[in-house]
Amino acid sequence: MTCKEAERLVIPYIHHQLDDDTMSEFLEHIEVCPNCKEELEIYYTVEAGIRQLDKDTGHYNIKGDMEADLQASRQRLHGIHVLDVARYAADTLIVISVAMMLVLQARIWWQCGIF
Ligand SMILES: [Zn+2]
Numbered sequence: 001m002t003c004k005e006a007e008r009l010v011i012p013y014i015h016h017q018l019d020d021d022t023m024s025e026f027l028e029h030i031e032v033c034p035n036c037k038e039e040l041e042i043y044y045t046v047e048a049g050i051r052q053l054d055k056d057t058g059h060y061n062i063k064g065d066m067e068a069d070l071q072a073s074r075q076r077l078h079g080i081h082v083l084d085v086a087r088y089a090a091d092t093l094i095v096i097s098v099a100m101m102l103v104l105q106a107r108i109w110w111q112c113g114i115f
Contacts, residue, residue, distance in 0.1 A: 006036040
């Protein structure tokens with residue numbers, strides 16, 4: 001992902017509008033690119049500041065909130081990855097089971113003299 005693409009995704013990220021694949025690429029870029037991370041911090045600060053002024057909560061740890069948001073996004077992607085791996089494992093077991101059933105059935109037919 002280029003810096004230009006990442007900068008375009010800052011606002012959709014803050015508004016939780018990115019799909020999982022795009023969010024994954026965006027987070028990977030943010031990890032390694034200080035310029036884009038700074039861009040995210042600026043927009044996040046403005047957005048969060050406006051939100052908190054509206055609510056008037058008196059809570060102003062915006063950088064901490066952003067890090068918590070990034071951490072939650074990473075955990076969400078990790079959870080999705082774990083589910084994907086589990087699904088692939090289950091699919092593989094199903095295919096192996098069906099193949100074994102066919103082999104055993106063919107053996108039964110062969111023993112009965114059908115083949
Ligand atoms: Zn960048």
